[in-house]
Amino acid sequence: MMNIHSVKGQKIAAGERTQEVDHPHSLVAQFGADQPLPLDCGIELSPFQIAYQTYGTLNADKSNAILVCHALTMDQHIANVHPITGKPGGWLTLVGPGKPIDTDRYFVICSNVIGGCMGSTGPASINPATGKAWGLDFPVITIPDMVRAQAMLIDRFGIDKLFCVVGGSMGGMQVLQWSVAFPERVFSALAIACATRHSAQNIAFHELGRQAVMADPDWQHGRYFEHGCFPHRGLAVARMAAHITYLSDAALHRKFGRKMQDRELPTFSFDADFQVESYLRYQGSSFVERFDANSYLYLTRAMDYFDIAADHDGVLAAAFRGTQTRFCVVSFTSDWLFPTSESRAIVHALNAGGARVSFAEIVTDKGHDAFLLDEPEFIDIARAFLQSAGTARGLGKAEH
Ligand SMILES: CC(=O)SCCNC(=O)CCNC(=O)[C@H](O)C(C)(C)COP(=O)(O)OP(=O)(O)OC[C@H]1O[C@@H](n2cnc3c(N)ncnc32)[C@H](O)[C@@H]1OP(=O)(O)O
Numbered sequence: 001m002m003n004i005h006s007v008k009g010q011k012i013a014a015g016e017r018t019q020e021v022d023h024p025h026s027l028v029a030q031f032g033a034d035q036p037l038p039l040d041c042g043i044e045l046s047p048f049q050i051a052y053q054t055y056g057t058l059n060a061d062k063s064n065a066i067l068v069c070h071a072l073t074m075d076q077h078i079a080n081v082h083p084i085t086g087k088p089g090g091w092l093t094l095v096g097p098g099k100p101i102d103t104d105r106y107f108v109i110c111s112n113v114i115g116g117c118m119g120s121t122g123p124a125s126i127n128p129a130t131g132k133a134w135g136l137d138f139p140v141i142t143i144p145d146m147v148r149a150q151a152m153l154i155d156r157f158g159i160d161k162l163f164c165v166v167g168g169s170m171g172g173m174q175v176l177q178w179s180v181a182f183p184e185r186v187f188s189a190l191a192i193a194c195a196t197r198h199s200a201q202n203i204a205f206h207e208l209g210r211q212a213v214m215a216d217p218d219w220q221h222g223r224y225f226e227h228g229c230f231p232h233r234g235l236a237v238a239r240m241a242a243h244i245t246y247l248s249d250a251a252l253h254r255k256f257g258r259k260m261q262d263r264e265l266p267t268f269s270f271d272a273d274f275q276v277e278s279y280l281r282y283q284g285s286s287f288v289e290r291f292d293a294n295s296y297l298y299l300t301r302a303m304d305y306f307d308i309a310a311d312h313d314g315v316l317a318a319a320f321r322g323t324q325t326r327f328c329v330v331s332f333t334s335d336w337l338f339p340t341s342e343s344r345a346i347v348h349a350l351n352a353g354g355a356r357v358s359f360a361e362i363v364t365d366k367g368h369d370a371f372l373l374d375e376p377e378f379i380d381i382a383r384a385f386l387q388s389a390g391t392a393r394g395l396g397k398a399e400h
């Protein structure tokens with residue numbers, strides 16, 4: 001029986017941070033001492049829980065399930081109003097009735113990653129051994145750990161084989177890991193704006209963000225809840241730096257150029273004179289209202305450690321050899337975080353491994369986060385891929 005409860009999250013209430021906040025729109029699967037999660041660091045995490053959302057209906061033979069893997073700071077609320085921000089779902093361009101991930105046709109599951117802060121067990125959860133938030137005592141988790149936890153959730157649904165696993169950025173890493181760790185459970189895979197390993201430049205940006213968090217005196221060596229504070233400034237700076245990498249020079253120029261913010265002339269101060277400064281400050285301050293600082297450390301670390309080839313004697317193609325999964329790999333021309341060269345490396349490895357793979361590079365100036373935006377060519381490609389995979393899976397044609 002599925003063990004379903006209203007999620008008791010750990011933190012994040014804008015302005016009034018507590019360690020027990022309801023997330024009434026999520027379901028939670030709990031895993032007790034009899035079902036520990038084996039982690040790459042050698043520790044078994046137990047007990048733990050996974051918060052998740054579902055959309056649509058699972059068909060009788062359980063062949064229409066799509067697992068959506070969320071990106072770094074996103075969460076399971078991909079197609080419903082977000083319970084903290086009150087904003088529309090995080091991936092409505094792709095998920096919903098009549099959308100490529102058609103909730104009238106597919107059963108869609110999206111779970112908050114292990115280590116996250118939206119109801120799944122993470123560093124802000126209570127450590128049963130101490131009765132306090134885990135903080136940095138939480139074990140370091142990896143992308144394979146996230147996927148192993150998701151597989152345990154999928155088992156609870158009695159789903160042997162997912163029709164598709166879909167994700168962008170860190171979600172795309174999970175897609176690739178699913179196809180390597182559980183090839184027989186993945187009929188098709190849509191990996192967007194991602195890579196099989198994190199580059200030196202990307203690790204460097206993550207390190208910058210982590211150092212910004214840890215340099216904030218309110219971080220308190222990760223024990224900020226106990227001190228009744230939160231590293232707002234450090235986490236906001238981390239987000240500002242990261243957000244620049246999600247965009248592109250051309251997009252920033254198009255949106256803001258050198259335009260001034262609510263003024264005609266420079267103030268000759270360090271106010272946000274430029275619109276782009278004001279925008280970045282807003283992105284930083286809104287982020288800290290919805291995200292946990294320690295989770296940010298853990299999830300960026302998980303991406304840093306990701307390296308599929310390293311787990312296969314340095315031979316990427318060996319990871320995919322003999323796979324029956326149908327792949328679609330997508331990149332965006334202005335993505336300098338996961339440039340097209342990374343996607344080509346995935347495609348070459350898949351080809352060498354004998355996989356069935358299609359590849360699209362979308363021309364856009366919207367940067368890495370183009371996968372979250374209304375990018376018609378990308379939406380069309382996702383729709384066509386799922387349509388053709390659905391036909392191959394015997395799911396019939398969509399009405400739309
Ligand atoms: C948990 C969730 O809700 S997940 C939400 C979805 N995902 C994320 O947050 C990931 C991070 N966010 C992003 O990467 C991007 O914001 C996207 C991709 C989601 C959206 O991109 P876009 O639609 O192009 O929005 P854009 O980046 O221009 O940001 C718009 C916001 O900036 C604000 N803004 C724009 N210009 C300025 C300015 N000069 N000064 C201050 N704020 C500004 C807008 O008011 C708007 O605020 P709102 O989000 O509260 O409505």
Ligand SMILES: N[C@@H](CCO)C(=O)O
Binds near residue numbers: 071072074
């Ligand atoms: N902007 C998205 C994607 C980052 O890779 C996020 O914050 O999760």
